[in-house]
Amino acid sequence: xxKQVTLYSSFLFPFWFLLLMPNTWILIAATQMIIxxxxxxxALKHIGVDDVPSVWRKSILWSTFYGFxxxxxxxxxxxxxxxxxxxxxxxxxxLEHITYPVAENPFSGVFAFTYTLLAVAIGALIIYVxxxxxxxxxxxxxxxxxxxxxLYLAIFSAPYFIxxxxxxxxxxxxxxxxxx
Numbered sequence: 175x176x177k178q179v180t181l182y183s184s185f186l187f188p189f190w191f192l193l194l195m196p197n198t199w200i201l202i203a204a205t206q207m208i209i210x211x212x213x214x215x216x217a218l219k220h221i222g223v224d225d226v227p228s229v230w231r232k233s234i235l236w237s238t239f240y241g242f243x244x245x246x247x248x249x250x251x252x253x254x255x256x257x258x259x260x261x262x263x264x265x266x267x268x269l270e271h272i273t274y275p276v277a278e279n280p281f282s283g284v285f286a287f288t289y290t291l292l293a294v295a296i297g298a299l300i301i302y303v304x305x306x307x308x309x310x311x312x313x314x315x316x317x318x319x320x321x322x323x324x325l326y327l328a329i330f331s332a333p334y335f336i337x338x339x340x341x342x343x344x345x346x347x348x349x350x351x352x353x354x
Contacts, residue, residue, distance in 0.1 A: 206245075207238045209331055217326035221319055229313045236309035241331050243304070244297035248333040251293040252276055279339035290337060298332035 211230065214237060218226045255273045259265040275286030306324045315323065 203238065203242065206241050206331075207234065210234065210237045210241050210327065213327055213330045214323065217323045220326075221322050223315065223319060225314065229310070229315060232312045233305075233309045237305055237327060240301055240304040240309065241327070244300040245333040245335060247300055248293040248297035248336050251296060252290065252336065255289070278341055280337050281339070293336060294332050294334060298328040301331060302328035 211234060214230060214234065215226060218229055223229060255268065255276055258268045258273055260269050271283055271285040272289055275283040276290055280286045280290040302324045305327055306320055310320045310323065313320075
């Protein structure tokens with residue numbers, strides 16, 4: 175008997191969307207840079223840094239890159255749930271309580287929500303550590319200031335996007351297709 179592998183298209187949405195519409199990479203990078211800029215400038219002003227423009231210029235590209243990387247890693251952490259053997263008892267439980275809810279709506283089950291929250295937390299950790307080690311090394315920030323700014327970035331620019339239910343995207347796309 176041939177083993178059947180089922181892939182659920184909701185996880186592939188960001189990947190095929192970006193491949194079919196490569197210009198969206200520019201839009202996503204610009205959006206990420208704007209979000210990071212707001213958080214970075216707000217954090218620097220909140221902690222009382224005098225030379226905000228200099229710190230912003232020296233760190234924005236790296237901070238944007240690590241924010242973008244955190245989204246990719248968080249999304250990649252959700253992909254393994256798509257490769258579950260549904261012929262076992264554990265596999266059918268994972269499909270029912272994690273795979274389907276994560277693919278459709280992470281808020282529909284406690285296990286799916288927890289799994290997605292773990293992926294977001296790992297993304298936030300990447301943002302914190304990478305920014306702490308690399309993004310602010312050429313700035314005049316003290317160690318305490320770097321910690322605070324990186325914490326702000328990790329909290330406010332974590333990859334929360336993966337919590338958005340895929341059904342929202344598919345409903346919008348279905349509406350666009352019917353207009354054609």
